[in-house]
Amino acid sequence: AQKITQTQPGMFVQEKEAVTLDCTYDTSDPSYGLFWYKQPSSGEMIFLIYQGSYDQQNATEGRYSLNFQKARKSANLVISASQLGDSAMYFCAIRSGGQGGSEKLVFGKGTKLTVNP
């Protein structure tokens, strides 16, 4: 079974500063994917960034980067130059194993990020 742990229920950051959201995972599958989603108060799940278990380099997508430490089973999200619009709930998720439709996502409890002006 897969498990995601997000230990920060809430985080605060000043506008234009960087912030790191923590995520640790547990899985026995050698091949897996790690995802980060943003959920604003409106409710939609917005895909931010993906890291594959065999990827050699840390993933980056614009202001988002993923600090992937495989040996420590951590996949922290780094948001640079925070903006007010970054205020939202952030979920880390893992997807592994299975075939043809069995690769469900397992989510962590989420971190609520508040960006202060």
Add this chain to the structure above:
Amino acid sequence: AAGVIQSPRHLIKEKRETATLKCYPIPRHDTVYWYQQGPGQDPQFLISFYEKMQSDKGSIPDRFSAQQFSDYHSELNMSSLELGDSALYFCASSAAEAGPRGNQYFGPGTRLLVL
């Protein structure tokens, strides 16, 4: 680009009523996943379909059933609704050939309120 479509977006039902949620995946996506997100909770996997067959099952109550049709759209049927069924229901689609590396694309969700 086409996204996942869910209908209705909002639904209000009374206890013991039934509800049907619909999901239209991204064209050429053959896999559909349903998730339930209670207030202040993380999304929980309910059920998935691949090529119109159930492929995995999570914490879905027996009162719920789902299927995927020949055009790949999916419907989640919920009967004998309870107050605790009030939640945001997401549908996500993906292409199975992408495997665990493939992204799941989420629809906007259906917000169900049971009174």
